Amino acid sequence: MSQTLEKTFRKVLVANRGEIAVRILRALRERGIRGAVIYSEPDRTGLPVRLADEAYPIGPAPSQQSYLRAEAIVELAREIGADALHPGYGFLSERAELARLCRDAGVTFIGPPPEAIDAMGSKVASRRLMIDAGVPVVPGGRDPLPDLESARAAAGEIGYPVMLKAAAGGGGKGMRRIGAPEDLAAAYRGARSEAEASFGDGSVYLEKFLVEPRHVEIQILADAHGHVVSLGERECSLQRRHQKVVEEAPSPAVDADLRRRMGEAAVQAAAAVGYVNAGTVEFMLTGDGGPDSEFYFLEMNTRLQVEHPVTELVTGLDLVDWQLRIAQGEALPEPLVQRLQAGVEPQGHAIEVRLYAEDPYRRFVPSPGVIEVLRLPEGPGVRNDCGVYEGSEVTIHYDPMLAKLIVWAEDRPRALARLRRALAETRVEGIRTNIPLFEALLEDEDFLAGRMDITMLDRKLEAGELRPPATADLDTEGDLAILAAVLVHHQRAHRQSASPAPHGGSRSRWAQAGRRETLRSSPWS
């Protein structure tokens, strides 16, 4: 179509850090585009700088003084002659201001137009837009209900169960869940008086109560030529305090028909705001995908998602590469558009786990430090998108995500088995990680059966479930750990007490191997 509008990037500035900066650099290199990165002071030694063609300091550790300096970043992009800027996720990725600054500086923003970011940025305004576009939203409204009769009428219209909420409220005060019409009167009076007592305002409103909903989101791609397509869903219900922990595609609760309907809604949502580039429309799904299942628009993420790899693995499409091509003005090819519009069929099953430097059994406290040993899984169907390396330091300044382990297999049971295998291969020492939590999840009946909702992980953790699974040991009391500690101790003691003879003499071959290693690089100490 508009071939004349197409341009070719020669250099792109990656305005991010960690694994996503690495992911974008990879896509750039595959396209023969120079990759430039920004880095904060502690990230000078990070993996992105090591993999980049160009690297520029952007400030000290705190994000406010480095990765969030929109004007300085765009000015840098202009100065170094970058054709485009990729914001990654987090940081400035959903700030319309960044897209505007780029536009003004003549640097292509690899993402949607600022108007689309603005339109989706406000909960209230985007809800109104979605209603107009025919995208289902959670039924109910913010209009106060002056009396019991109006509440009864509203509840009947929305359908039970409903949730009464204080208009002035927050913190759960004045909130009542109502399962059936006969409970409405008492709940209404109770909620009003509680709201009156807590906020000095007894106004209440009604909303549909979603019973243990799933979080299911649709990946879309939109080009600048009017094509918008759905790449299918991701199941992201496993969340800890609203933070996604495990994501998979396809969702165990979504069949071809539901996938088509959700995809169409997502495409409508994107089209309604003039969306261009990759984006994600998040939905709440009730009824577990069964006949009574309903889905409701939650929000649109106007950027690349952390969990984009699962979609890549089941569609065979490289999302970051498509982001670059779309930003260069390329149109989605007609055959691809037609195939996706006919209904995307996920190939196989992909699962991603987010590896965090945190201790899942000590209230998830972050675990910064030096990564002394790092062995990531490899082999069939395993991908790891990692932002650290052996010897690198995890600092206290940023999100503690180290890497994403993603597995693909022909179906979900095989993908689960592969994930179990991949986790068993993984070794991260020097810091604590949440790997034991994933191992525990892989023994959880609900997760294995594909049953989940957005409250499940928090609920199970609260109940003390998901304890680390027992590891194979020599006996029930754990002699294996003692053996290992004692042998290392013995080795150390032996070495320290021995005379510093150059070639070890009578020493063990273990020590000799260690000594040979010492001569080359790191000592036994």
Place this chain on the structure above:
Amino acid sequence: MELIVLRGDRQETVTVRRTDGGSANPGAGYEVTIGDRTYRVDARSTRPVAGAWLLSMRIDGGRHHEVAVHRDAGSRGAASGTYQVAVGSVADTVEVLDPLTHRARVAHEAVGRGGAERVTAYMPGRVVDVLVEEGAEVEAGQGVVVLEAMKMENEIQAEHPGVIRKLFVEAGQTVEGGDPLFEIE
């Protein structure tokens, strides 16, 4: 070599003896006796990295296990050491003492029972707030110091009731992992 090993509530006397391993078990052979159980172990460290070992252990002929061992900073000298040992993905603390050190410690503990306990920072971070003053009586579970790391605040609490004898930190200060925070008696 005879050693005392402490792991959780468990205390074991352990002996380690080097063997040549024989033809069935060439290489780095050890015979380790834990209590009344004896294991023949062929151990190799696949990665001699500073402070961390990834051991490949063949036990009693063929059974193989890979175990990560990390020496705690602060366990100086060769006589004793504290190790974080990860048989699977979860690390556990194992303390290895030579018999003399162990005897000295038992004697010391008998005298010093009821003494002050020093609580240290378990991660590097910034002290956001100090919630009590020196000399304050605290209850078990009461917050004493608030530490911030990676955008998360974590309250360091008193594990048992007592008196805060000494505070080593003040709000705004950064600490390294292992730095003392307060002393409770």
